[in-house]
Amino acid sequence: MAFRLPAIMKTTAARLSALYLLLFALCAVLLVFYMTSLSARMLMVQTQETINEEVLGLARAYQRGGIPTLVRVVEQRARQPGANLYLLADPNGQILSGNVQSIQPGVLQREGWTELPFSYERYGEVAGRRTPAGTEKTDSEIVTEERHNAIAVVLRLPNQMLLMVGRDLGEPERFRDVVQRALMVALGMMGFGGLLIWYFVGRRALKHIDGVSEASRRIMAGDLTGRLPVTGAGDEFDRLAENLNVMLARIAHLNDGLKQVSDNIAHDLKTPLTRLRNRAEAALSGKKTGADYREVLEGTIAESDQLIRTFNAILMISRLEAGYSAESVAKVDLSAVVHDVFELYEPVAEELGVGLEAHAAGEFMINGNRELIAQALSNVVDNAIKYSAGAVEAPHVSVALKREGDEIHLLVADNGLGIPDEGDRKRATERFVRLEQSRSQPGSGLGLSLAHAVMKFHNGRLDLLPGNPGLSVLMSFPGSKDE
């Protein structure tokens, strides 16, 4: 991948690292600034103390022997290596003695501590330059005749002469320089490190995002089977991609369902609609009596009712698959529903010569929708009765409810012809699928699909199992024992 800086800079990772870098640098600068100012102040106080001691010493010398002693001591001290600044001047500021060659004008006019560092020039005196223990390794700079900054105290002696004792500020200034340089280097390194992190993290994020964008473009272009890449690193990108893939699978599933519904609506609703229209058309042609019209109209109403029924079933399945509101769910006793459905179908079964029995002892409480479960079960029972009646010698349907591990199993078994082919059994729960043998039976072909959708809504399953003989429909509800 080419180095695409602008794109990298736009990544969140890059923005975040830039932000952190900035904050960190700011903190570092503040800290260093605080520390240097603290140390500079300490150095300044130290310098002032040194000067005070010098002044005290010179004062004692002056008390001992007046001006001559003072001059001698000054001359002596001024020659020592790394010496302080000493200056003795006449009342007009004319330099008489000391190691200062020239001084910023005006400094000697004010007695007491100088308020601001001033510049001066020292004599090119290098006596005793070779200091032993290398205490001041930059002494060579001081002893040249460059101008330096210093602070000093100026005193007026009783005979109106001026004495100045000062100290060069080279040391605190050098300290500040060192700290500043260190700071610049540190900032530079930090900046470089930040850029590196920025580049690698940003590029990694970009690579992932590019992969995702690429995949989603393909999917948007209509390839609903496409999935986002999962690297297997198990990081947040993978988790996101996995979740999005699950979502895509669901969308694809819903889309398939929708496509299938529209196909099937076209087929299954068009046929009765055409029949309806033909019937009306036929009624209009030829000579008809009032009773004929009546019959046609009644047929039309019956046909419309069947259409409405089919339509409602389609809508209901779609709504179930889209997910219902939680409001429609409450505690339901499955065995009560089994008893209700059994009781509802018992006369029909008897009329058709089908033996119907139900086994549901005790309570089987689940969270669900009583209406939907009853509808699903009655569809299944309806089918079982319909397809076993007249198909075998002694048609028989049994409904049994029992606990099986963590599940509640509701089994509707008949001894009819069943569905021998496994593929057919699988297809039977799909919408509008009416297996060949069932084409002669009335119905929308949606009964099992609706039951299937209801089971899915309850986080359960609907399985078609081969009976012995016949067909068994197993509705499994999740149900823990403590419920």
Place this chain on the structure above:
Amino acid sequence: MSPLISRKIAYNDGMKILVIEDDREAADYMQRAFAEAGHTAHVAGDGDSGFALADAAEYDVMVVDRMLPRRDGLSVIAGLRSRGNTTPVLILSALGEVDDRVTGLRAGGDDYLTKPYAFSELLARVEVLNRRAPTRESETVYRVGDLELDRLSHTVRRGSQEITLQPREYRLLEYLMRHAGQVVTRTMLLENVWDYHFDPQTNVIDVHVSRLRGKIEKGFEKPILHTIRGAGYMLKAG
């Protein structure tokens, strides 16, 4: 209209019905059909005018579409209920799922019918809702012709002969007798006797009714439980 549907029954004679429905054609059809059945229907085309009409005049039953312009049906009903109006309301709706029905009834509706519906179903339900229909809730013995149902001892007799019924058959007959002289549809029976609102694929209700009919008519001269074609059933003497 079939003459069987437009029969005249004393208290159902000339019900005053308010129809709040924005679909002009459906409203006109309802108005005509109600008139043929012997009732007077007023039509309001939106929620606001419907509310004003219901608030101003006394109606025996109201038929309210759930989705209306200006003010939706449920809000109209809730508004009327909060003003002490107790006129029975049947909600018409294109939304027919379980939770929709619950919210509709919770808002103050007395019955709920999903579009598309058969007018015979609507008429049967509206006639049962009629405010002026005698409430038989408090009666301990229901009598229709020579058929008698004692709600305290849970016994049923016709003439001098006692009839033994299964619990469900008893409840079925009880409901039919409570609404004797009115058309009762299959879905009304499923709703009121079984307490389910779904649509069974096979007409299971018919088989239950014919079983009951066998028990209360067999051996007697006069039929008492009549099938109303295209609508449902009616328990009626003579």
